[in-house]
Amino acid sequence: MAISTRTLKTPALKTPTLKSRRNSRRYAADAGLLFAAAAFVLPLAWVLLSSVDPEADLKVKVPDGLTFDNFDAVLEPDITFTPLLNSLILCGGATLLTVVCAALAAYPLSRFRSRLNRPFLLTILFATSLPITAIMVPVYALFVQVDLIDTMQGTIFFFAASQLPFAIWLMKNFMDGVPKELEEAAWTDGASSLQSLIRIVLPLMGPGVAVVTVFSFVMMWGNFFVPFMLLLSPDQMPASVSINDFFGNRGTVVYGQLAAFSIIYSTPVILLYVLVARRLGGGFALGGAVKG
Template identity: 45%
Template sequence: MSSQPVVGKLPSAAMSVIGVIFLVPFVWLVVAAFQQHGSLELAGGGGFTLSHFINLFHGGGSFLEGGGSFLASFGNSLYLAVGTTVLTTVICVLAAYPLSRFGSRTQEYFVYVLVFLTGLPIIAIMIPTYDYFVTLDIINSKFWTVCFMTATALPFATWIARSFIDAVPRELEEAAWMDGMTRAGSLAHVVVPMIVPGICVVAVFTFVNAWSDFFVPYILLQGSNNPASVTMYSFFGQYNIDYSAVAAFAIVYSLPPVVLYLVVTRWVGQGFALRGALKG
């Protein structure tokens, strides 16, 4: 049973104020995106217009010159994020199953290594990784960047997936084996359906991270292969910024993780909120 503290007016008021403060940065972004020529200031950017959003989908506008069109960088982000999510999810569930079910000394150490890798500062190995990718002649390739991003996502994903599989009672699988099902069969037909919420946690977590990843593609990709995060970064030091166009770009680029999160939490419900995942 959970505690149900008394609902008070004061906490509600305090939280409302905090909520409004959290919204402030978005206000500028949204105002600038719908102004004709927005600036750093809130007011005086001309009337309401949708043209900046429309321009994104029609050639990208002059502000993207050199960085490829909006659609191209958006497509690259999608490739990287979806690719990483799919590979990570499939591979981590496969790996987590034996780690959960076939306990042995080796596997115990294996899990330690996994948890250890979870804390690895990826940024620290990017310079040698660049050198390594150049040597293997796989630099500036979206496919191999996905492989690298998958490797960075796997330790945490596997660790989470394992804790979800641990929660599936063995008896259910045993019944399936009695019916002549193989290990792979019981994984696919018994375990996986039971851990759909867990898989969603892994998938959303991986997608959100991969979608927003900046440093890895910044180092491993260039030119027309750049995802939206790198394109976005190129606006920071630019000489002549069209703030409205960049704000529209930023909004569209921010939507997929938000929408995905909302859809998936609605779908898998309460169990989603990290709890099972991180409390082991």
């Protein structure tokens, strides 16, 4: 009895039930996401609120007052400016080196067929996923022997080398997307490979170059282990290492200042990420890039 009525009613009711089911499912999904967002936002809220709180401690709370003293206190040459400048020199130099080398290397890989391409690309792909952390001890030992320890240039070279596999891989994939016909015209006019790379290919793959640049820079800016191992003197330390001085060296930890410094140090990479994500229409998911 019940079964027969149900089968009779189903066709008439199908559209509204499906629709209301979808609606209720959307509310459920919204609720689930908001819950996750609330959990994820707590640590972020701590750093934002503590940075303007004169009495900051370790938990999220409404500030006891609004102050910029924390920012004032950390905006000193030896706390903020020198470490940030060091970060900029390290990461900027290494990013420049990475992008130039990757663009040069990607060009023949993308444009000319050779039987060495495949093994080379496979090696590159293999190297992209090696845990760099694992080779830091031998790198340290090696750098001591060749006198590159505690030098900016040594660290820049290592940063660039560690980022290169992924940069070459990304760059080659972006370059494959630029049609070859445009260059062939330039070749017949007598342009060299280097000229056509610089004048034709790179300008056409601007967004791709931007992604490789920003990605390399962001990865290095946040990297702690490499400078922590390869640099020794405090005046060369980038922000990723010097931030630890808020513990230990300065006696009791002033959490408000730590929060303020964290914000100053993190802002550039967040801005860069937003810049790239916007420019590529939100389609910039690293996952998509990794997938090729």
